Amino acid sequence: EDQVTQSPEALRLQEGESSSLNCSYTVSGLRGLFWYRQDPGKGPEFLFTLYSAGEEKEKERLKATLTKKESFLHITAPKPEDSATYLCAVQAGSNSGYALNFGKGTSLLVTP
C-alpha cells in the first residue's frame, strides 16, 4: 500500500531562518511526486512536480528535491507570507486514474 509521511507536523520559524520539510514515501512505481501549498480555507496551490531521483526544482525561496525514498522542500530565508500548510503527494502508475495519495501536511508559521 502506498504511504506518504510528512514531517514535522508543524514548524515555526523566524523570518529569515531557513529550514527543510520532509516527505518520505513508499509507492509501487512512482510516476511523480507533487508539492502543494494550502492556505486556510482554500484549495491547494500547485508548486512542483518531481519525477526522478536527483531532480531539483526551484521557485522563489522554495526548492524541492527528490531521492528514491523521500523529498525535501527547502525554504530559504522565509517570509511571513510563506506561512501555510505544505502538502506532499505521490502518484503511482495508472491505478485510480492517476489520483494523488497525500500526506497529512506540514503547517509552517513564519514570524516577523
Place this chain on the structure above:
Amino acid sequence: DGGITQSPKYLFRKEGQNVTLSCEQNLNHDAMYWYRQDPGQGLRLIYYSQIVNDFQKGDIAEGYSVSREKKESFPLTVTSAQKNPTAFYLCASTPRGADTQYFGPGTRLTVL
C-alpha cells in the same frame, strides 16, 4: 477567466438530507477528481472521472455519488448514507496527457 469553480463555498444541511456540491471547469481538462479533507488528515479520494459518462470509485466512495454528463462538470452528491459528511470537499482536474492536478477553492459542508 479560466479555472475551476466550486459552489457554494459554505453549505449547511440537516442530518438525513442529500446535498449536491458543484464543480465546474473551463480549462478543457479531461480528468476530474473529488477529494475530502478532514482536520489532521491528508486528502482522500472519493471519485474520479477520466472521460465523459465514465467515473470510478476512489478510496472512500461509500455514501457518495457522482455524474459526468458534460466534460466541464463533475457534481458530487453526499447522500444520507454517508455517516460523517462534515468536511472540506475539494475538486481537481487534469489536462489530457499531463500529471498535475489543479484544485478548486473547495466547499465546506457542515451537517447539523
